[in-house]
Amino acid sequence: MAPQSFNTSLVVDTPPGNFRRRLRTEQREWLLFALLVGPNLALFAVFTYWPLIYNTYLSFVRWDLLSPLKIWVGLDNYRYLLNAPEFGQIMWNTFAFTVGSVAIICTLGLGMALLLNQPLRGRAGVRAVVFSPVMLSGAAIGIVWIYILDPRYGLLDIFIRGVGLRSPNWLLDTQWTMAAVIMVHVWKTIGYAVVIYLAGLQAIPRELYEAALVDGANAWSRFFHVTVPGLSPVIFFLGITTVLGSFQAFDILKVMTNGGPVYATTTLIFYLYEQGFVGFNAGRAGVAAVLLFSMMLAFTLVQMRYSERSVHYN
Amino acid sequence: MAKAELSGPLQTKAMGQTQVTSQWVGARHGWPSRLAAYAGMALCLLIIGLPVYWMAIGAFKVQAEIYRIPPTWFPAEITYANFARAWNAAPFGRYYLNTILVTVLGSGFEIFFAATSAFAFVFLRFPRKDWLFIILLTALMIPNQITILPNYLTAAQLGWINTYQGIIIPGAAAAYGTFLLRQYYKTLPTEIIDAAKVDGAGYLRTLWSIVLPLAKPALISFGLLSIVSKWNEFLWPLLVTNTREMRVLPIGIYWLRVEEGTIDWGVIMAGTLFVVLPVAIIFLYAQRYIVDGIAAGAVKG
Numbered sequence: 001m002a003p004q005s006f007n008t009s010l011v012v013d014t015p016p017g018n019f020r021r022r023l024r025t026e027q028r029e030w031l032l033f034a035l036l037v038g039p040n041l042a043l044f045a046v047f048t049y050w051p052l053i054y055n056t057y058l059s060f061v062r063w064d065l066l067s068p069l070k071i072w073v074g075l076d077n078y079r080y081l082l083n084a085p086e087f088g089q090i091m092w093n094t095f096a097f098t099v100g101s102v103a104i105i106c107t108l109g110l111g112m113a114l115l116l117n118q119p120l121r122g123r124a125g126v127r128a129v130v131f132s133p134v135m136l137s138g139a140a141i142g143i144v145w146i147y148i149l150d151p152r153y154g155l156l157d158i159f160i161r162g163v164g165l166r167s168p169n170w171l172l173d174t175q176w177t178m179a180a181v182i183m184v185h186v187w188k189t190i191g192y193a194v195v196i197y198l199a200g201l202q203a204i205p206r207e208l209y210e211a212a213l214v215d216g217a218n219a220w221s222r223f224f225h226v227t228v229p230g231l232s233p234v235i236f237f238l239g240i241t242t243v244l245g246s247f248q249a250f251d252i253l254k255v256m257t258n259g260g261p262v263y264a265t266t267t268l269i270f271y272l273y274e275q276g277f278v279g280f281n282a283g284r285a286g287v288a289a290v291l292l293f294s295m296m297l298a299f300t301l302v303q304m305r306y307s308e309r310s311v312h313y314n
Numbered sequence: 315m316a317k318a319e320l321s322g323p324l325q326t327k328a329m330g331q332t333q334v335t336s337q338w339v340g341a342r343h344g345w346p347s348r349l350a351a352y353a354g355m356a357l358c359l360l361i362i363g364l365p366v367y368w369m370a371i372g373a374f375k376v377q378a379e380i381y382r383i384p385p386t387w388f389p390a391e392i393t394y395a396n397f398a399r400a401w402n403a404a405p406f407g408r409y410y411l412n413t414i415l416v417t418v419l420g421s422g423f424e425i426f427f428a429a430t431s432a433f434a435f436v437f438l439r440f441p442r443k444d445w446l447f448i449i450l451l452t453a454l455m456i457p458n459q460i461t462i463l464p465n466y467l468t469a470a471q472l473g474w475i476n477t478y479q480g481i482i483i484p485g486a487a488a489a490y491g492t493f494l495l496r497q498y499y500k501t502l503p504t505e506i507i508d509a510a511k512v513d514g515a516g517y518l519r520t521l522w523s524i525v526l527p528l529a530k531p532a533l534i535s536f537g538l539l540s541i542v543s544k545w546n547e548f549l550w551p552l553l554v555t556n557t558r559e560m561r562v563l564p565i566g567i568y569w570l571r572v573e574e575g576t577i578d579w580g581v582i583m584a585g586t587l588f589v590v591l592p593v594a595i596i597f598l599y600a601q602r603y604i605v606d607g608i609a610a611g612a613v614k615g
Contacts, residue, residue: 029438032517036434037446040427043487044453051464052456058463065467115354126355128601129363135597135604137546139564140586143571144369147579153381155368161384187362192608199609248459251548255568269459276463277553289460300455 052293058286065280077283086263093178094267098246100182101189105242106235108186109193114227116194117201127198131191138188142255145184146171174264177257181265184252189245193238200234201227240303244296268292369590372583373397380579396584403574403581406588408559409566412478413545416562420482421540428491428536429529433521435492436499437507447496453489462553469554480554481562485547491536494610498532499525535607538600542593563589 059077061070081087112130116123133141148155151167160167170180204227212222228235250269253259259266259274266274268288276285372380373396375389400406434440435447458465465484474480502525510520526533548564555561561569570585597604 026439029517030440033434033438033440033443036430036438037440037450040431040487040492041446041450043427043483044450044489046468047465047484047487048453048456048458048461051461051468054464054467055460112358115351115358118351120348120351120355123355126359128597129366130358131601131605132366132594132597133362134608135542135546135593136590137548137564137567137586137593139546139548139568140589143567143582143586144365144372146571147372147583148365148368153383153385155364155385158384187365191362195605195608244457248457250459251564254548254552255571272459273462273549277466282463285463289463293456293460296455296457296460 055286055289055293058282059290060286061283063282065276065282070282073283077287081284081287086266089263090266090268090271093263093265094247096178097182097185097249097265097267098243100178101185101246101249102239102242104182104186105190105193106238109190109238110197110231110235112190113194113197113201114223117198127194130194133188134191134195136188138249138251139255141188142184142252145180145187145252146256149180171257172261174261177261177264181253181256184256185246185249188252189242192245193242196234196238197231200231204230236306237303240299243299247292247296268295369583369586372579373587375580377578377580393580396578396580397587399578400570400581400584400588404566404570404585405558406563406566406585409561409563410588412560413562415478416481416547416551417541417544419478420485420544421537423482423486424488424491424540424544425533425537427486428488428495429526429533430521431488431492432495432499433517433525435496437520437525438517450489450492453487454493458485458550462549465550466553474554476555476557476560481551481560484554485544485550488540491540494536494607495529495532497610498529502528531603531606532610534600535603535610538596538604539607542596542604545593 058070060072060074062073062076063070116127116130149167149170151157151169154167156170157167168176170176208226208230209222212226217225247267248269249267250273253265253267253270254273257265259270269292272285272288272292275281275288371387371389374392374394375386375396376391376393379386379390431450435443440446469475469480469484472480474483506524506528507520510524515523546564547562548568551562552565552568555565558569567582567585567589571582574582
């Protein structure tokens with residue numbers, strides 16, 4: 001973010017003698033600025049920044065959300081969580097869900113974008129279809145997929161049967177639930193990646209491809225020497241945003257598996273919800289929130305540092 | 315759908331580049347690779363489109379046909395009864411009312427805050443305003459999933475459980491929108507704005523009659539994104555409401571499925587259609603703006 005904003009100020013330069021009047025117009029600007037930005041920032045202060053601090057505080061207390069007393073327990077909640085048998089599984093689930101969905105979204109999404117970037121008839125329509133699940137309610141999509149995944153009369157079973165296999169019990173068999181929710185999350189999110197990739201592809205200067213052609217580069221080397229370097233900031237951006245998105249994925253999990261069976265699809269965000277609103281354990285929910293935020297912060301900082309160093313478009 | 319290309323006005327502006335429509339310059343494709351490309355496109359269409367199709371036809375199937383093995387690709391006997399039954403199984407009229415209210419007011423606030431804050435950040439002087447902007451942007455790093463518990467406590471303290479303000483206000487502020495519109499405002503020709511100033515137009519007048527009309531594409535893009543995300547919001551309304559009367563559509567469909575179980579998928583699919591249809595219609599008409607709004611955030615990331 002360039003701090004060039006001062007130059008674009010509305011104020012027409014006043015003659016130097018008129019210092020007093022200038023000060024007054026400047027103060028009027030300050031006032032208006034405060035009036036316009038103030039409420040926005042105040043809302044964030046109350047509903048975004050303060051909760052972050054309060055979460056941290058909660059992570060150090062024992063509290064059931066009802067009793068008037070919050071007991072300071074220091075690091076007990078953290079210690080509990082680190083030793084809890086389910087915690088390892090929750091972190092593993094978060095990792096598996098994130099890595100699984102991000103890897104598929106970023107690679108398959110690139111493939112789809114490259115394809116839909118070709119001058120093919122009807123591609124505008126296909127782009128629209130591919131993007132549409134991004135816009136639809138996650139709760140509704142989760143429900144539709146419960147129906148699709150049904151091992152007896154579901155849509156997916158038609159295809160699985162078609163290749164001579166039998167559907168697993170996607171949502172009840174702990175071996176398959178994670179794969180099922182990853183599949184649905186990918187299905188819903190991949191259109192986002194395609195849109196971002198397409199924007200990135202269109203920003204790659206055409207001349208580079210022409211030059212590569214003149215040099216006799218074949219399709220593969222054009223892809224690896226022009227497309228991939230040209231897309232690298234976009235790939236990076238997508239990697240980070242889809243990681244953050246998968247940390248936040250909730251509605252699909254709530255609707256399809258409710259975190260189960262047992263802990264099979266309980267990710268960190270789901271654990272936070274469950275501890276806070278089902279188990280009424282503010283301390284553990286606080287720890288989950290602190291952990292989740294730290295993870296997201298780490299990813300965001302990496303992104304900021306990287307994108308400052310290599311700004312490709314100017 | 316009209317020829318909706320990805321590079322709309324917003325993005326072209328942001329990148330300062332002319333559009334390139336076809337990428338593989340000069341490469342003449344033979345028919346095998348063209349065939350493969352169309353096959354790939356058909357596959358994309360199938361993978362993403364088929365589940366949507368399945369939802370739609372499920373709503374028109376009679377119960378016996380839902381459970382037929384193997385499943386049918388097209389309802390043998392088309393029924394409209396599922397829609398009426400879904401509508402009666404849950405107070406969908408009330409859900410619509412709640413959702414429309416929450417969406418209109420919620421994104422109204424968000425658009426208002428984004429448009430005015432961005433204006434202040436670009437055109438008004440304020441000490442250390444670039445720091446304030448960075449503070450505002452940090453809100454992007456803190457998703458509401460993380461803040462649910464403290465916000466629930468705040469809402470409870472304010473007596474906002476089961477109220478519209480409880481659903482709306484905690485999400486009313488705008489960070490991404492401010493960022494997006496600020497970017498756009500900065501590309502506006504400053505001469506026009508200076509001229510307005512010379513003509514004696516006040517700041518708010520300049521904002522209303524010059525900046526906002528010029529920023530229309532960006533406003534529409536952000537507005538639509540905001541509307542869609544409010545319409546689909548799930549976690550916060552789930553927590554802050556606990557009566558049937560205060561549910562919004564996504565919560566309503568969740569409970570319909572919980573209550574109906576897997577008894578009658580036709581009814582449930584009709585219910586999900588109630589939820590997604592308005593957004594699908596908006597998307598069909600305004601796809602370009604929505605896609606632009608999403609891509610614009612990435613280009614300058």
